[in-house]
Amino acid sequence: MAIDASEIQKVAHLARLSIDDNQVDATASTINNILELVDQMQSINTDNVEPMAHPLDAVQRLREDKVTEENNREQLQSCAPAVEDGLFLVPKVIE
């Protein structure tokens, strides 16, 4: 499968990436190279192969339900551009 310029713009928008108009074609061709590789892999027969969710053959360790984090608001908000009344401020969101 190959993707075109409009697809690139759509995916860039979804990922909130800014791609200059003059870079779109180059980006499309780079991504199409990757997709060609994916196509090659798709041709491999995987009939009896269980899809894996993670490259490591290990299982998730679980954590005890105990509060370990303390209030660290001041430090965590020190890198935020705008804060008020303990809230992070962001450009207005209207639904």
Place this chain on the structure above:
Amino acid sequence: MMWETVIGLEIHVQLATKTKIFSGASTAFGAEPNTQACAVDLGLPGVLPVVNEEAINMAIRFGLGIDAEINKVNVFDRKNYFYPDLPKGYQTTQLDKPIVGAGHVDITLANGSTKSVRIHHAHLEEDAGKSLHEDYHGMTGIDLNRAGTPLIEIVTEPDLSSSEEAVAFAKKLHSIVTTLGICDGEMSQGSMRFDVNISVRPKGQEDLGTRTETKNLNSFKFMEAAIHKEVARQIDVLEDGGRIVQETRLYNGDTGEARSMRSKEEANDYRYFPCPDLLPVVIEESRLEKLRANLPEMPDAKKIRFISDYSLSDIDADILSGNQATAAFFETAAKLSGNAKLTSNWVLGEVTRSLNANDTTIANSPVTAEMLASLIARIKDNTISGNIAKKVFEAMWNGEGKDADEVIEKKGLKQVTDTGAIETMIDDVLAANAQQVENYRAAPPEKRGKMIGFFVGQAMKASKGKANPGMVNQILKKKLDD
């Protein structure tokens, strides 16, 4: 044309864990903004999630509680979208390997029949933060305390066909999750939130109509009203020759207004993929066995037991077993008082009325199960009549005594059962109402039954309600008829 409504629900249930699903930050409700949002919840670079064991256990308990299959290998996926209250840019959720598979929840309909509602699946995920749209100099405030709170999202099949059924289902689910102790059930705090998928179709048509989704209803009342409104809207549109647009709608419970939400751009393109930060969570048989062995009695089983152990009616047993706290209150009082029927009447009557009137819950009732039992014991042994008992109940509710005996003693409400005293009182009543006595004696026997009520009323009034009504009746009859 006759229309048929088809409803399916998606329910977000906040799990009652102490900490977040992927971090050790507290989930306690009502904290100062962002004081319970740690680096993991904020999605800062370099952090890694670690799964909370209790969230896994609670999700499994839900599955076991509704007879569902539990998925042994659990994978978490990323659902990608941008919104300021989702700092990571994705929600960690489960796409095609949900922890809870197909199950069912049975509801009792108004006509007494039972309907089995199929659960498609339930998956684990994390909650988002909260956006505060009050004006902060033209900006939006973000509180991330809720971000990362564990949720199970329960998805039903479209098996419900009216708002009444949907509400009955919602209440049953509330009863199940609170009985299991996996959710505090505080709807006003957002602990259970309902998304309602609604479509209508001409009666008899096989294919489903186009559906809309009304999101985030957090009370049974709002849910009922929102469904009524949306069903009426869809029928109006269709009968006017229009068509239904698949969309997400918002219902405002305060104004009763519903509106279309700006349809999310590229709504369905969430670009899910397995979360590389989390390994599969494997659930061993030993864990399932342990959790299964510790399941509490579920509402359906409790109802059946209440009917057989306490000879309650189906409807009374249904209500009493529907709420964990009410059921425990009833059982304690019934055992102590030794009269289940009377206890059931009181819990469903005065107790419920007083709780509603004071907008409180049974857990906070000033009259405890022990106090109610003391009251019922005194009705049973004829110390007080049912009417006086209401006064004693009210006094206990207002904190005027630690049990019924204390109130009865303090207020002198003990029932008069002394035959001599009642006879004297009745003689006075009869003497004061000579004309009515004459009328009574002149009346044919079939009319007397009604007429005697007057004298009973007078006698009870004379005794300030304290005379034993049965004895008053008996003595009056004897004196009037002889």
